[in-house]
Amino acid sequence: MPTTAPHALSDVTASDSTLRRFLHGLPGVDAVGLEARAASLGTRSIKTTAKAYAIDLAISMVDLTTLEGADTPGKVRALGAKAVRPDPTDRSTPSTAAVCVYPDMVATAKEAVAGSTVKVASVATAFPAGRAPIAVKLADVREAVAAGADEIDMVIDRGAFLAGNYSKVYDEITAVKEACGTDARLKVIFETGELSTYDNIRRASWLGMLAGADFIKTSTGKVAVNATPANTLLMLEAVRDFRAQTGIQVGVKPAGGIRTSKDAIKFLVLVNETAGEDWLDNHWFRFGASSLLNDLLLQRQKLATGRYSGPDYVTVD
Amino acid sequence: MAPVFDYAPAPESRSVVDIAPSYGLFIDGEFTEAAGGKVFKTVSPSTEEVLSEVAEASEEDVDRAVRAARKAFEKWSALPGSERAKYLFRIARIIQERSRELAVLETLDNGKPIRETRDADLPLVAAHFFYYAGWADKLEHAGYGANPRPLGVAGQVIPWNFPLLMLAWKIAPALATGNTVVLKPAETTPLSALFFADICRQAGLPKGVVNIVTGDGRAGAALVAHPDVNKVAFTGSTAVGKEIARTVAGTRKKLTLELGGKGANIVFDDAPIDQAVEGIVNGIFFNQGQVCCAGSRLLVQESIHDELLDSLKRRLSTLRLGDPLDKNTDIGAINSAEQLARITSLAEQGEAEGAERWSPACELPENGFWFAPTLFTNVTQAHTIARDEIFGPVLSVLTFRTPDEAVAKANNTPYGLSAGIWTEKGSRILAVANKLRAGVIWSNTFNKFDPTSPFGGYKESGFGREGGRHGLEAYLDV
Numbered sequence: 001m002p003t004t005a006p007h008a009l010s011d012v013t014a015s016d017s018t019l020r021r022f023l024h025g026l027p028g029v030d031a032v033g034l035e036a037r038a039a040s041l042g043t044r045s046i047k048t049t050a051k052a053y054a055i056d057l058a059i060s061m062v063d064l065t066t067l068e069g070a071d072t073p074g075k076v077r078a079l080g081a082k083a084v085r086p087d088p089t090d091r092s093t094p095s096t097a098a099v100c101v102y103p104d105m106v107a108t109a110k111e112a113v114a115g116s117t118v119k120v121a122s123v124a125t126a127f128p129a130g131r132a133p134i135a136v137k138l139a140d141v142r143e144a145v146a147a148g149a150d151e152i153d154m155v156i157d158r159g160a161f162l163a164g165n166y167s168k169v170y171d172e173i174t175a176v177k178e179a180c181g182t183d184a185r186l187k188v189i190f191e192t193g194e195l196s197t198y199d200n201i202r203r204a205s206w207l208g209m210l211a212g213a214d215f216i217k218t219s220t221g222k223v224a225v226n227a228t229p230a231n232t233l234l235m236l237e238a239v240r241d242f243r244a245q246t247g248i249q250v251g252v253k254p255a256g257g258i259r260t261s262k263d264a265i266k267f268l269v270l271v272n273e274t275a276g277e278d279w280l281d282n283h284w285f286r287f288g289a290s291s292l293l294n295d296l297l298l299q300r301q302k303l304a305t306g307r308y309s310g311p312d313y314v315t316v317d
Numbered sequence: 318m319a320p321v322f323d324y325a326p327a328p329e330s331r332s333v334v335d336i337a338p339s340y341g342l343f344i345d346g347e348f349t350e351a352a353g354g355k356v357f358k359t360v361s362p363s364t365e366e367v368l369s370e371v372a373e374a375s376e377e378d379v380d381r382a383v384r385a386a387r388k389a390f391e392k393w394s395a396l397p398g399s400e401r402a403k404y405l406f407r408i409a410r411i412i413q414e415r416s417r418e419l420a421v422l423e424t425l426d427n428g429k430p431i432r433e434t435r436d437a438d439l440p441l442v443a444a445h446f447f448y449y450a451g452w453a454d455k456l457e458h459a460g461y462g463a464n465p466r467p468l469g470v471a472g473q474v475i476p477w478n479f480p481l482l483m484l485a486w487k488i489a490p491a492l493a494t495g496n497t498v499v500l501k502p503a504e505t506t507p508l509s510a511l512f513f514a515d516i517c518r519q520a521g522l523p524k525g526v527v528n529i530v531t532g533d534g535r536a537g538a539a540l541v542a543h544p545d546v547n548k549v550a551f552t553g554s555t556a557v558g559k560e561i562a563r564t565v566a567g568t569r570k571k572l573t574l575e576l577g578g579k580g581a582n583i584v585f586d587d588a589p590i591d592q593a594v595e596g597i598v599n600g601i602f603f604n605q606g607q608v609c610c611a612g613s614r615l616l617v618q619e620s621i622h623d624e625l626l627d628s629l630k631r632r633l634s635t636l637r638l639g640d641p642l643d644k645n646t647d648i649g650a651i652n653s654a655e656q657l658a659r660i661t662s663l664a665e666q667g668e669a670e671g672a673e674r675w676s677p678a679c680e681l682p683e684n685g686f687w688f689a690p691t692l693f694t695n696v697t698q699a700h701t702i703a704r705d706e707i708f709g710p711v712l713s714v715l716t717f718r719t720p721d722e723a724v725a726k727a728n729n730t731p732y733g734l735s736a737g738i739w740t741e742k743g744s745r746i747l748a749v750a751n752k753l754r755a756g757v758i759w760s761n762t763f764n765k766f767d768p769t770s771p772f773g774g775y776k777e778s779g780f781g782r783e784g785g786r787h788g789l790e791a792y793l794d795v
């Protein structure tokens with residue numbers, strides 16, 4: 001039986017059937033209209049001072065990520081150094097929000113960013129598939145937290161969600177939240193590409209927030225369709241409406257597939273004109289990305305000097 | 318308080334368009350002065366800057382234009398359809414090539430945001446010419462007989478809200494079917510039609526096939542009344558439409574009228590709310606509400622009224638009003654001082670009759686003609702603002718309890734041009750659409766246009782259809 005959530009909507013999580021009724025009672029999403037709105041906000045023209053602001057904000061929102069089987073301590077240390085000081089030629093460049101690694105790399109990452117504002121986020125719960133027994137998932141989380149992770153990026157059980165077993169998903173999230181303790185913030189990854197419909201993404205967003213997510217996150221970056229303007233817009237509507245009903249603010253993290261400054265700025269416009277300026281801060285909005293950072297740095301150099309440098313003027317990682 | 322993310326000005330460059338200090342009438346392939354030598358000024362509604370001086374056509378000029386069209390008709394109508402199609406395809410391509418220039422021009426002369434002229438008007442204009450170019454050699458398969466014949470000279474009078482798009486809606490089917498044209502653009506927005514005249518020359522269109530006469534209502538009246546005009550097509554106000562119907566009555570002229578509207582946008586409690594809010598905004602604030610098919614009456618199910626209104630107001634607060642050439646502007650200027658006065662007076666009447674007025678905080682520029690996006694709640698069928706076409710960014714919000722009541726209220730208007738239905742329930746869309754008396758019904762969207770789709774009204778919104786296969790009929794002798 002789900003535990004009680006501490007806010008105005010606590011009664012909806014009282015039982016499996018109330019939870020289902022609530023999620024299925026959320027307003028539907030018209031796919032054509034949603035995508036048209038996202039595309040229309042994508043035509044905003046962000047220039048000069050607004051662009052400089054947006055690029056610095058975007059850099060400060062990056063969760064610089066490496067999630068490969070081939071990750072080594074050396075690679076993670078390099079990533080940490082880059083997160084702390086993204087552009088060694090320009091000290092005014094902000095640090096990124098966090099580095100995002102697998103649980104066994106948390107200690108190394110923690111050392112690499114020590115003394116800076118950069119947080120260490122760790123994926124956990126048998127990322128990316130999430131197909132492991134709950135005990136294993138919780139152990140995964142506890143290990144990462146014990147090693148010093150400031151943030152946990154968990155994946156939901158998409159199988160349970162698609163089978164309509166919402167309380168199972170809810171219970172897992174609350175259990176992981178508990179395992180995070182009071183210090184680590186919890187990001188809940190839906191893998192929107194696997195949930196497939198916008199109605200599902202809206203339901204998953206509310207389910208995640210009801211269960212205590214600090215952030216809702218689109219994807220793992222490991223499937224064909226990851227963050228898109230439309231699914232991010234939809235999740236921004238969800239956090240906006242959730243705060244209006246409960247007073248609780250939840251963050252949003254699109255991840256995967258955002259590679260250019262132009263794309264990142266479009267996402268910031270979505271944030272600004274949907275959730276509002278309260279979310280224009282790396283405490284409430286993140287980009288899960290790796291190659292995006294170098295493009296942001298190149299664009300930042302271009303704004304400062306008036307000319308493009310080239311890939312050899314930003315660091316490889 | 319300044320916004321955290323303050324979009325810097327991003328103006329589209331004016332240098333892509335070269336507006337001459339004066340323009341003549343386009344008759345028989347040449348720009349000529351008006352017979353009386355009279356001119357009038359056209360201004361930019363957002364700044365009141367004079368853009369150019371344009372010749373004012375007299376009755377004599379209109380007669381000259383109709384004679385040129387008559388002379389050209391013989392050869393033009395005898396061309397094989399595939400030859401006429403070549404000209405239309407060529408015009409469509411030139412419009413695409415010059416679309417940035419035309420978008421800036423239209424924004425300057427009309428006052429609407431560049432975002433709309435760039436992303437809506439111009440793509441639709443080109444699409445309309447492409448579409449009817451495709452029909453030109455297939456008329457015998459259109460369902461109007463084995464060898465449908467053109468009517469002759471078409472006299473066309475168009476409004477100022479979509480100057481170039483309305484021109485395309487009129488000229489493309491007329492030329493495809495083999496008619497020749499005398500077109501009078503609106504007095505406040507003559508420039509894009511004159512640039513179109515230049516495009517006709519660029520495309521090598523034979524002289525006299527398209528003639529453009531600029532001027533006010535008198536030139537329009539002379540064109541409509543001209544005895545050698547075979548077909549009259551008018552888009553504009555219902556009052557002028559009725560006058561034209563009286564003029565044409567008793568003659569052999571064929572007539573189509575596309576007039577006013579008071580479209581109902583019906584939002585049921587099971588609607589996709591976020592998208593419905595976008596649709597409501599697009600329905601009434603697109604082109605500052607100066608759209609004949611605007612969703613100017615919002616009919617919302619009482620059970621979701623408060624929730625929807627909260628969302629709508631929050632959304633309206635994000636609309637950006639200002640310089641129409643700025644790429645981030647959502648709401649541009651009202652087209653003329655006269656139109657602004659009409660909107661202002663109707664909004665005041667709404668207040669006087671007890672409706673509750675609301676606008677987001679928004680600063681209006683000092684010069685030019687501006688009106689803040691406005692919505693009225695507590696509106697009933699008995700309010701003037703629920704009955705009269707305002708033709709401005711003013712939304713009247715009414716409520717209903719049941720689908721039958723929604724249909725009854727939606728149909729309770731002298732107009733019948735457009736309606737919208739918002740619900741996630743497919744069967745309800747079909748059931749309600751069948752009962753609505755409106756020429757265009759959108760479901761879960763609003764103000765979407767396509768050249769393949771016929772457009773036109775019921776009742777006082779006019780008769781005849783433009784667009785699609787149906788749009789051919791107005792220009793064929795059937």
